[in-house]
Amino acid sequence: MLPxxxxxxxxxxxDALLRTPIRPVFLEVHAENYVRPSPxxxxxxxxxxxxxxxxxxxxxxxxxxDGVHEEHLEQIARLVERLEPILVSEHLSWSGFEGRYFxxxxxxxxxxxxxxxxxxxxxxxxxxxxxxxxxxxxxxxxGFRDSTLTEAEFLDELVHRSGCGxxxxxxNVTVTAHNLELDPADWLNELPGEAITQFHLAGHxxxxxxxxxxxxxxxHGRRVDGTxxxxxxxxxxxxxxxxxLIEWDTDIPPLAVLLDEAARADRALAQADPMDVAxxx
Numbered sequence: 001m002l003p004x005x006x007x008x009x010x011x012x013x014x015d016a017l018l019r020t021p022i023r024p025v026f027l028e029v030h031a032e033n034y035v036r037p038s039p040x041x042x043x044x045x046x047x048x049x050x051x052x053x054x055x056x057x058x059x060x061x062x063x064x065x066d067g068v069h070e071e072h073l074e075q076i077a078r079l080v081e082r083l084e085p086i087l088v089s090e091h092l093s094w095s096g097f098e099g100r101y102f103x104x105x106x107x108x109x110x111x112x113x114x115x116x117x118x119x120x121x122x123x124x125x126x127x128x129x130x131x132x133x134x135x136x137x138x139x140x141x142x143g144f145r146d147s148t149l150t151e152a153e154f155l156d157e158l159v160h161r162s163g164c165g166x167x168x169x170x171x172n173v174t175v176t177a178h179n180l181e182l183d184p185a186d187w188l189n190e191l192p193g194e195a196i197t198q199f200h201l202a203g204h205x206x207x208x209x210x211x212x213x214x215x216x217x218x219x220h221g222r223r224v225d226g227t228x229x230x231x232x233x234x235x236x237x238x239x240x241x242x243x244x245l246i247e248w249d250t251d252i253p254p255l256a257v258l259l260d261e262a263a264r265a266d267r268a269l270a271q272a273d274p275m276d277v278a279x280x281x
Contacts, residue, residue, distance in 0.1 A: 003243045005265040013255045014043040024262050026052035028245050032059050035075040054087040055080055062121045063094030063108040077128050087198055089134040089167045109144035110154040119161040134165035134197045139175040139218035152190035165197035170235055171228050175204055175216040184231055193239040201228060201265060202247035221250035224261055236272035
């Protein structure tokens with residue numbers, strides 16, 4: 001069976017998913033929304049009877065010099081044990097420092113020092129969970145002058161040192177490449193394709209600056225852009241199918257819109273020929 005497409009689980013859609021006959025293959029939950037008992041969590045547990053789940057954490061702060069917050073890691077571990085997800089993932093970012101926490105996924109320079117910190121934190125998480133986690137490439141708006149590695153080189157070395165997988169967010173590649181004036185093909189050339197466990201697809205906003213230039217904002221608030229669909233086709237030719245997720249986090253639409261986006265991704269996955277990828281390799 002070929003990999004197929006899931007959608008992010010949002011509270012607005014819980015009741016519809018419990019009764020709809022049209023079902024995505026899997027649901028992704030943001031871990032921090034479900035670490036404490038709530039009516040939404042109880043409904044999610046009912047959905048677990050019919051769906052595969054993936055768990056996507058946003059607060060482990062893997063790039064922090066503070067290390068992983070043990071209490072938060074324990075909460076995530078208990079959730080993973082309860083849901084038994086097919087995949088667990090986090091971001092290449094940080095969000096805490098010296099006991100202060102920020103409601104954002106903050107970037108880090110791609111240096112040897114940062115690599116050692118992130119690899120050690122991933123190792124701590126994987127040891128506690130007893131399983132591999134996958135790391136998502138971020139969307140970028142500025143580059144760090146101190147970076148000594150490209151983002152893809154950093155991810156490649158991170159896989160080598162920690163044994164983690166990669167969650168390739170194709171919208172983030174598009175956003176980063178546009179904002180930093182990179183060639184997406186060059187970015188992908190440096191990536192360890194065999195480590196990719198999952199793809200993410202999402203929408204982005206296009207803002208026009210005073211000088212007439214544009215910047216892309218990873219807002220997850222609209223349909224997947226045509227440029228992202230095109231890059232998705234290229235990625236499938238390059239790496240072959242993987243489980244794919246439609247992300248939509250702001251201005252949440254009716255469930256039918258998400259299912260329509262998922263159906264389009266499923267068609268692209270079905271048309272990708274794994275044999276072509278094997279021959280190209």
